[in-house]
Amino acid sequence: MTEEPLYPLRRTAAFREWSPSIHYAKYQVLQPAALEWRRLYDYELLYVYEGEAATEMNGRRHAVRTGQLVFLPAGIRHRNAVVAPNTRLLGIHFDFFDELAVLSDADLVVNEETADAAKFCREAHAEPFAPLSAFAVLTPPPACVALMEAIVEEFSARPLGYELACKSLMLGVLSQLLRLQYAEPLSGATIHVARIRELMAEIERRPAERWSNPLLAERLAMNEDHMAKLFKGVAGQAPGEFVRAARHREARRLLRESDLTAERIGELVGYADLHYFSRVFRKLEGVSPRAYRKLSRVL
Incomplete structure (x- = not known):
């Protein structure tokens, strides 16, 4: 589709301007299957606890194994698949600048017949880091996984102030993922x-x-x-x-x-x-x- 190279939309912004909001956070256990092609208005982190998944995106198929996550950007056509039986997943939909009002799944997944160009969320970018969308598959450290789990708990239980808690936790997740770009390799290991x-x-x-x-x-x-x-x-x-x-x-x-x-x-x-x-x-x-x-x- 001709518009796909334009995505994801990006906005260069200082870290103090980042204000992520959580639209969906949930655990799932799925069996092997290929899902439908789709595009998102927001961004998704899909973490594999156990098993294996795969994502086709930008002409490549990315394997997502135990302990890894795939970063799915707004506006990019992709198709997810579950490869191994009883694959355990954690999924989080979010934006970077509190841009998207979400009332139902229709506000997250693009209906191509009624696609609204104004709804595609922008990806935050700040030096010295490259945008996260430059890396389809990442291996988050355990501390990052713990933050994602805390987001699911806050978003599911929705205690008073959960939006603020989710925003804070998501900033932690993003900082952990960005720092992976500068993680020192293990010499000789x-x-x-x-x-x-x-x-x-x-x-x-x-x-x-x-x-x-x-x-x-x-x-x-x-x-x-x-x-x-x-x-x-x-x-x-x-x-x-x-x-x-x-x-x-x-x-x-x-x-x-x-x-x-x-x-x-x-x-x-x-x-x-x-x-x-x-x-x-x-x-x-x-x-x-x-x-x-x-x-x-x-x-």
Whole structure:
């Protein structure tokens, strides 16, 4: 289509002018399928927790694997597909300058017969960073994933002031993604990066295992100190912190999506003692597992 090269529209703006608003934030579990071609009026981050997805865009097919996200810009025609069974996703629709009033999905996805050129949102750009749309697939650090999860929770529960909270969290997400452009490569560690990412994905799938530093070092065939340094360089967290975060993410998912008892959930994520699980959960989340479950189900 002749107008596509014009998109995404961009606006050079100082960071203090960025004012993102969230239009949609949700978890999904999908089975393999190719979705319809579409364009968006806003922007979308689609993060893969587990499984694999793919996006066709600008004449290329991009694989989006566990631990990665695809950045879908406004106005760019694209088609998403789920490649692996039970692929777990987190999707966030947003704009950069609080431009779009959203009342229904029709305000997000373009109906080509009635496309409104005035509704396409602009992408913020500030030096020294390149626009995010220059990078279709990104690997966000765990801290960024935690911010995206917090956005879903705020947007779903909608407590008083959730719009302000979402705006603040989204600014954090954007800053984390932009900083990836200047992340220092791990000197001499290229051959290990893929293996560490595979191990990170395995920890996410099986957080209840006893992922000690000696075990991780053995799996990666290196000494503990070297393993810990390289692991932190790739994950953005020390191994023990990453394991705790993975267990916490899975505990939150089970509290949201199942009716299992807190004691059973603690066991499933690696904590045999309910009191210890509750203490760790409260420290990380600020509330008990039971209180979190109640809050997550308030819509």
